[in-house]
Amino acid sequence: MANYQAAMQGEKMRKGTWIEEEDERLISFVTLMGERRWDSLARESGLQRSGKSCRLRWLNYLRPNLKHGHMSIEEERIILQLHELWGNKWSRIAQRLPGRTDNKIKNYWRTHLRKKEQAENFHYRLGNGQQDLFFQKGDRSALKYNCGNKGSVEEFSSNSTNDTFDVVGLSDLGLTSSPYETRLISDWMSELSNDQSEIKRHEGCKSLDPTTWIPDDSINIWDHSSSLWKID
DNA sequence: AAATTTATCAACCGCGACCGA
DNA sequence: ATCGGTCGCGGTTGATAAATT
Structure with missing residues (x-):
């Protein structure tokens, strides 16, 4: 039983961060053997990896035409939209974002976008140059997210020094934050409102609807003609 | 300046689906 | 029908960088 053997060799298997030499070797062998039969590829390459x-x-880091930079506003919008539509179907969402892996999208959503989804539990209103903010019944988790985990909302001090907007709802609940925490909320609120206007700007852009968008076949992400590496 | 906390993301793990023998 | 091998997905962990106190 090969799995058993692999398990028995487990102690010899390397784990953790890949080093450059391993990457180079993996690239060579994938180029030779193709992207399949990973167990035998691992064995034949001599890499001490499963x-x-x-x-x-390979899939998440080494393959060609992956995008490694920051997510664009447009990509973020697509992720939010598709997540709302499909839930945690990361691989499915990734199919709509060429060059982005499911893992990347999953991480991005967890670290960046989940906060915004939580924020939807807030009642958020703009008016008379003032922003009112208060919780929906029983939900304080969003604030905790945006103020870090270091303290519960109950620990906040009672006087806000922030005058850019009045956290009326928080005051009402006795939940006004410390100056640092208030600044975080302020930054986050302005980020949120920027995003909303950004989203609005794109709303008329029919071709970018992620639910109907189909990758352009003329752009072949597997085109190796401009190979990123040389094989000796 | 040092200690502590928080954010980020690559990598791991378990599980289920699929396929061929 | 079932068994072993392989693949892919989604949740979670852990190392480390960045921010904050």
């Missing part, structure tokens, strides 16, 4: 680890490293 096939699974090799596959993951």
Whole structure:
């Protein structure tokens, strides 16, 4: 049983961060053997890695035409929209974002966008140059997210020094934050309102509807003609 | 300047689906 | 029908960078 053997060799298997030499070796062998049969590829390459680890490293980091930079506003919008539509179907969402892996999207959503989704539990209103903010019944989790985990909302001090907007609802609940925490909320609120206007600007852009958008076949992300590496 | 906390993201893990023998 | 091998997905962890006190 190969799995058993692999398990028995487990102690010899390397884990954790890949080093450059491993990457180079993996790239060579994927180029030779193709993107399949990862267990045998791992064995034949001599890498002390599981096939699974090799596959993951290749798909999430080494394969050509991956985008490694920051997510654009447009990509963020698509992720939010599709997540709302499909839930945590990361691989499915990734299909709509060429160059982005499911893992990347999942991480991005967890670290950046979940906060905004939580924010939808807030009642948020703009008016007379003032912003009122208060919780929906029983939900304080969003504030905690945006103020870090270091303290519960109950620990906040009672006087806000922030005059850019009045946290009326928080005051009402005795939940006004410390200056640092208030600044965080303020930054976050302005970020949120920027995003909303950004989203509005794109609303008329029919071709970018992620639910109907189909990758352009003329752009082949597997085109190796401009190979990123040389094989000796 | 040092200690502590928080954010980020690559990598791991478990599980289920699929396929061929 | 079932068994082993493989693949892919989604949740979670852990290392480390960045921010804050």
